Amino acid sequence: MIIKSVEFIKSAVKPSQYPEYDFLEIAFAGRSNVGKSSLINTLIQRKELVKTSSKPGCTQLINFFLVNENLSFVDLPGYGYAKVSKKIRSQWQPMVNLYLSNRKSLLGLVLLIDIRRDPEKEEFGLMDWLEVHGIPYLLVLTKSDKLSKTKQEKRLLSICSQMSREKNKVILFSTRTKTGRDTILEEIESLMGGYNE
Numbered sequence: 001m002i003i004k005s006v007e008f009i010k011s012a013v014k015p016s017q018y019p020e021y022d023f024l025e026i027a028f029a030g031r032s033n034v035g036k037s038s039l040i041n042t043l044i045q046r047k048e049l050v051k052t053s054s055k056p057g058c059t060q061l062i063n064f065f066l067v068n069e070n071l072s073f074v075d076l077p078g079y080g081y082a083k084v085s086k087k088i089r090s091q092w093q094p095m096v097n098l099y100l101s102n103r104k105s106l107l108g109l110v111l112l113i114d115i116r117r118d119p120e121k122e123e124f125g126l127m128d129w130l131e132v133h134g135i136p137y138l139l140v141l142t143k144s145d146k147l148s149k150t151k152q153e154k155r156l157l158s159i160c161s162q163m164s165r166e167k168n169k170v171i172l173f174s175t176r177t178k179t180g181r182d183t184i185l186e187e188i189e190s191l192m193g194g195y196n197e
C-alpha cells in the first residue's frame with residue numbers, strides 16, 4: 001500500500017464524537033509507551049503528525065486519521081501504565097472498550113508489544129476478546145532496534161511460544177530502522193482485500 005495522503009480528522013472520547021464517515025478502520029492498541037503513535041508516524045512517513053513522547057500516557061484520547069481518503073487509522077490511548085493517575089486510568093479502559101465494541105467499520109487491529117516484554121494479561125485478554133468478536137489483528141513487536149539481531153530472534157521465538165503463534169505471524173518492527181513497515185502495510189492492504197479499489 002502506498003500512502004498518498006494523511007489527514008488528522010479529530011479526537012474523541014465517546015461514540016457520539018467519532019467521525020461519521022464509514023471508511024474501513026484500523027486501530028492501533030497496546031501498552032502505554034509501546035510505540036503506537038510512533039508506528040503510525042512511520043507508516044504514514046510523517047515525523048510528528050501523531051504526537052509521541054518518551055513519557056507514557058501521551059495519547060489520552062482516541063485520535064482518528066484519514067489515509068488516502070479511503071482508510072481510517074485510529075491511535076488509541078495505551079493501557080497498563082501505573083503512574084498515570086487512577087482517575088485517568090479508570091477513564092481509558094471504558095473509552096477503549098466502548099470504541100472496540102461500537103465501531104462497526106473496524107476492519108482490524110494492530111496489537112503492539114515491546115519486544116523486551118512478555119505478553120501479559122492485558123494482551124491475552126485483548127486477543128481473546130478480538131477472537132470472540134471475529135476481529136482480525138496483527139501482532140507487532142516494537143523497538144526491535146533496542147536488541148541485537150540474535151536477541152531479537154530469541155525474543156521473537158519466546159513471545160511466539162508464549163502466545164502459541166508461528167514465527168511468521170508476528171512482525172518485528174522499529175521506527176528507527178523501519179524494519180517491518182512494509183510488511184505491516186502489506187498486511188493492512190490484504191485485510192482491506194477487495195474493498196480498497
Ligand SMILES: Nc1nc2c(ncn2[C@@H]2O[C@H](COP(=O)(O)OP(=O)(O)OP(=O)(O)O)[C@@H](O)[C@H]2O)c(=O)[nH]1
Pocket residue numbers: 030031032033034035036037038039051052053054055056057058059060076077078079142143144145146173174175176
Ligand atoms: N528505540 C526506539 N524507540 C521507540 C520506537 N518506537 C517508539 N519509540 C519511543 O518510545 C517512546 C513512546 O513512543 P509513543 O509512540 O509515544 O508510544 P505510545 O504507545 O503512543 O504511548 P502512549 O500514547 O502513552 O500510549 C517515544 O520516546 C518513542 O520515541 C522504536 O521502534 N525504537
Ligand SMILES: [Mg+2]
Pocket residue numbers: 036037038051052058059075076078
Ligand atoms: Mg500514543
